[in-house]
Amino acid sequence: MTVEIKTIDFEPKRQTFGHVARRIGEGKPATRYQEAVLDVQATANFHYKPLWEPEYWAYDTAKTKVVMQDWYKPLDPRQYYYATYNISRANMNQSNERNFTFVEDKELLEKLPQATKDLLINRLVPVRHLHWGANMNMSEICQRGYGTAITSPCIFSAGDHLGMAQIIGRIGLELDGQTGDGLETAKDAWMNDASWQGIRKLIEDTLVLKDWFELFVAQALGVNAVIFDYIYNGQDEAFGAASLPISMLTEFVSDWSKDEVKWSDSVIKVVAAESVENKATVSAWAKQWIAAAQDALTPFAGADNAKAQADKAREKAKKLGLEI
Amino acid sequence: MAVKKMGLKQKYAHLTRGLDWETSYQKMDDVFPYDQFEGIKITDWSKWEDPFRLTMDSYWKFQAEKERKLYAVIDAFAQNNGQLNVSDARYINVLKLFLTGVSPLEYQAHRGFAFTGRHMRGVGPRIAAQMQSLDELRHFQTQAHTISHYNKFFDGIAEFQHMHDRVWYLSVPKSFFDDARASGPFEFMIAIGFAFEYVLTNLLFVPFMSGAAYNGDMSTVTFGFSAQSDESRHMTLGIEVIKFLLEQHPDNLPIVQKWVDKWFWRGFKVLGLVAMMMDYMLPKKVMSWKEAWEIYFTEAGGSLFTDLERYGLKVPKYADVATEMAEHISHQNWAVFYQYTHAAAFHTWTPDKEHLDWLSEKYPNTFDKYYRPRWEMWAKMDEEGKRFYNMALPQLCQTCQIPMAYTEPGDPTQISFRCTEWNGEMYHFCSDGCKDIFDDEPEKYAQSWLPVHQIFQGNCGGPTVPDVLNWYRLNAGADNMDYVGSPDEQIWNSWKGKAPAEAAE
Numbered sequence: 001m002t003v004e005i006k007t008i009d010f011e012p013k014r015q016t017f018g019h020v021a022r023r024i025g026e027g028k029p030a031t032r033y034q035e036a037v038l039d040v041q042a043t044a045n046f047h048y049k050p051l052w053e054p055e056y057w058a059y060d061t062a063k064t065k066v067v068m069q070d071w072y073k074p075l076d077p078r079q080y081y082y083a084t085y086n087i088s089r090a091n092m093n094q095s096n097e098r099n100f101t102f103v104e105d106k107e108l109l110e111k112l113p114q115a116t117k118d119l120l121i122n123r124l125v126p127v128r129h130l131h132w133g134a135n136m137n138m139s140e141i142c143q144r145g146y147g148t149a150i151t152s153p154c155i156f157s158a159g160d161h162l163g164m165a166q167i168i169g170r171i172g173l174e175l176d177g178q179t180g181d182g183l184e185t186a187k188d189a190w191m192n193d194a195s196w197q198g199i200r201k202l203i204e205d206t207l208v209l210k211d212w213f214e215l216f217v218a219q220a221l222g223v224n225a226v227i228f229d230y231i232y233n234g235q236d237e238a239f240g241a242a243s244l245p246i247s248m249l250t251e252f253v254s255d256w257s258k259d260e261v262k263w264s265d266s267v268i269k270v271v272a273a274e275s276v277e278n279k280a281t282v283s284a285w286a287k288q289w290i291a292a293a294q295d296a297l298t299p300f301a302g303a304d305n306a307k308a309q310a311d312k313a314r315e316k317a318k319k320l321g322l323e324i
Numbered sequence: 325m326a327v328k329k330m331g332l333k334q335k336y337a338h339l340t341r342g343l344d345w346e347t348s349y350q351k352m353d354d355v356f357p358y359d360q361f362e363g364i365k366i367t368d369w370s371k372w373e374d375p376f377r378l379t380m381d382s383y384w385k386f387q388a389e390k391e392r393k394l395y396a397v398i399d400a401f402a403q404n405n406g407q408l409n410v411s412d413a414r415y416i417n418v419l420k421l422f423l424t425g426v427s428p429l430e431y432q433a434h435r436g437f438a439f440t441g442r443h444m445r446g447v448g449p450r451i452a453a454q455m456q457s458l459d460e461l462r463h464f465q466t467q468a469h470t471i472s473h474y475n476k477f478f479d480g481i482a483e484f485q486h487m488h489d490r491v492w493y494l495s496v497p498k499s500f501f502d503d504a505r506a507s508g509p510f511e512f513m514i515a516i517g518f519a520f521e522y523v524l525t526n527l528l529f530v531p532f533m534s535g536a537a538y539n540g541d542m543s544t545v546t547f548g549f550s551a552q553s554d555e556s557r558h559m560t561l562g563i564e565v566i567k568f569l570l571e572q573h574p575d576n577l578p579i580v581q582k583w584v585d586k587w588f589w590r591g592f593k594v595l596g597l598v599a600m601m602m603d604y605m606l607p608k609k610v611m612s613w614k615e616a617w618e619i620y621f622t623e624a625g626g627s628l629f630t631d632l633e634r635y636g637l638k639v640p641k642y643a644d645v646a647t648e649m650a651e652h653i654s655h656q657n658w659a660v661f662y663q664y665t666h667a668a669a670f671h672t673w674t675p676d677k678e679h680l681d682w683l684s685e686k687y688p689n690t691f692d693k694y695y696r697p698r699w700e701m702w703a704k705m706d707e708e709g710k711r712f713y714n715m716a717l718p719q720l721c722q723t724c725q726i727p728m729a730y731t732e733p734g735d736p737t738q739i740s741f742r743c744t745e746w747n748g749e750m751y752h753f754c755s756d757g758c759k760d761i762f763d764d765e766p767e768k769y770a771q772s773w774l775p776v777h778q779i780f781q782g783n784c785g786g787p788t789v790p791d792v793l794n795w796y797r798l799n800a801g802a803d804n805m806d807y808v809g810s811p812d813e814q815i816w817n818s819w820k821g822k823a824p825a826e827a828a829e
């Protein structure tokens with residue numbers, strides 16, 4: 001026997017917005033990601049040239065050398081829009097937070113010998129400044145870039161770097177007994193210690209890049225793939241007994257890194273695959289910035305480690321279709 | 325052993341401004357190339373007081389919580405066809421105006437705050453601006469998701485993105501934000517952070533959200549509540565910016581005053597659309613525009629500017645003119661849309677008797693004298709089958725881009741015109757406020773993409789009205805014209821089991 005409830009007929013006239021339907025096909029329901037991102041940035045009929053850069057419109061395809069017939073090709077495989085991004089990060093952070101509680105309760109950092117604490121303050125804690133530089137770069141790509149598909153994940157990434165800088169800052173405070181002295185020492189290392197100067201120069205050199213897609217490549221394949229990867233994953237042996245609590249406290253960073261790479265790899269791959277010219281341009285940038293990152297890492301990690309790390313980035317770049 | 329543990333404020337400082345460093349491999353001026361040319365002098369960025377101390381982990385946590393709740397409501401609304409509970413389908417036109425006119429500005433704000441969040445030299449304001457950039461992206465996206473459900477049933481919503489960049493009246497909000505985006509980082513912060521978010525937000529955001537609440541639009545009002553805490557953060561940032569600039573150097577005062585004057589006037593002009601929405605488009609009225617102006621500008625703005633007096637800042641120039649105009653703008657704007665209903669992407673109607681009486685009561689000084697007779701005449705013409713349309717393309721103000729339909733201060737029977745000759749050409753304005761803005765930066769405002777000029781120059785699909793509507797992707801016969809007789813009315817009546825004649829009264 002069936003029970004039939006009488007309802008008013010709600011036949012939709014259309015499934016989604018016109019600009020979305022033109023991309024996914026008429027009559028198809030759109031995802032939240034598609035409605036949040038596709039064709040959102042204005043492309044035409046701008047009123048005034050920016051006072052601060054009158055050679056371009058605020059949104060201008062000419063701000064990078066690479067040319068895309070459609071800047072909504074490099075989509076985000078994670079399909080992040082604001083809600084899903086924040087929920088993902090809140091979840092990642094919740095488990096990182098549990099680790100902080102655990103490490104604090106067991107006094108895993110507090111009980112470390114002073115020499116190990118000093119090592120961490122000098123070899124790990126200064127990386128928060130690198131995250132801050134990365135935050136500036138990702139905000140810059142968000143403001144300068146073209147098309148919401150690529151620019152909206154950039155502000156998410158900027159938020160991630162700020163969050164990670166603050167996680168590292170908290171580790172520093174754990175190490176220095178919540179006085180801030182360790183953070184000062186770490187900053188001094190960042191500013192003056194020979195081992196960090198290559199890295200600081202590298203990030204400063206990216207801060208003045210004007211071509212936003214070059215900046216994207218420099219950040220993803222140079223700064224992320226070479227420097228961050230080594231700092232977080234290449235120092236376990238040196239950190240010794242501290243490496244376990246540190247990897248617990250930086251669980252967010254490793255989750256983030258897998259997540260970010262999924263997106264940034266796919267963006268680079270799609271943009272390079274667009275044309276022979278793009279491939280050549282992106283390859284040249286990748287080559288240049290991986291090499292620069294290798295030089296930057298050398299004083300910190302030694303020539304062999306720096307080369308091995310850079311080669312790993314070169315391999316990755318080749319897998320993305322670049323010629324290195 | 326006594327440890328010198330730090331307080332929360334100090335801890336926050338370590339986790340934020342402690343991150344920054346003075347670059348030495350590249351010059352600071354190359355890293356921050358845009359924060360000097362406006363002439364603003366900052367002697368000490370460390371004097372910045374963080375208006376709210378939010379670390380990124382707390383940001384994610386709060387915002388994720390709000391998003392979970394909001395999307396649960398949006399989903400339930402769609403599932404239960406919550407659109408049935410709005411006061412009347414005329415209300416949907418408010419959402420059309422909001423999505424085509426305001427939501428794209430949220431997106432622009434997102435990109436603009438990414439710019440200032442990268443390019444102001446101080447870390448404190450940079451982090452606050454980045455968070456606002458994230459928030460504004462949220463506002464755009466949640467608005468699109470909220471109104472998406474209405475789009476499935478009602479016309480005039482689907483092409484909001486395309487229309488925002490093209491349709492004649494939408495160039496008013498678009499040029500407003502393009503103007504802010506084309507300004508330097510400090511002017512942007514004053515324009516959007518202070519003038520828009522602080523001085524005027526209660527006259528934009530609040531009326532739309534209260535309108536939603538009064539008219540049974542549960543999903544939009546839930547968005548409004550959810551965005552409230554974002555907005556209060558934005559307001560504290562806006563007020564902190566202006567105080568900081570004024571405290572930093574006495575030379576900043578005249579620059580900031582000029583921006584406050586300019587952006588007050590620019591904002592006031594955009595708000596004319598809200599005035600019309602409140603007085604004419606909401607089936608269930610919240611309050612009149614004039615009342616809103618008195619509460620939120622005259623009173624609240626008055627005490628704000630009294631507070632800022634100690635910095636030497638004065639009430640914006642022409643605030644008195646705007647206050648006088650509060651008697652008129654909603655009536656004059658709705659009259660423009662009524663006449664040009666064939667070229668608008670939302671429906672119009674003449675106010676019925678009850679509505680006219682409400683307007684008479686709310687505008688005792690002006691409505692019966694100047695506006696009621698006109699509405700009664702137009703309603704009568706409509707009844708006689710001679711509905712009034714204006715087929716001539718209007719002249720637009722070079723600055724605010726509104727058709728020249730506003731009247732002279734002190735004389736509501738006289739259309740207000742101003743003009744300036746610059747570089748061998750004549751430019752036309754609706755008001756002294758708009759003329760002053762042009763005269764101060766003619767190179768900027770001479771560039772305006774004026775929809776009517778563009779039509780005449782053949783850049784909008786062709787010379788005839790149907791050509792232009794086509795180019796707007798405006799579905800003639802569905803998106804435009806009067807509510808009565810529209811497909812919106814039809815679908816609404818079919819749900820409500822009403823015969824069309826009955827709905828038309």
Ligand SMILES: [Fe+2]
Binds near residue numbers: 459
């Ligand atoms: Fe907003």
Ligand SMILES: [Fe+2]
Binds near residue numbers: 593722725753754755
């Ligand atoms: Fe004007």
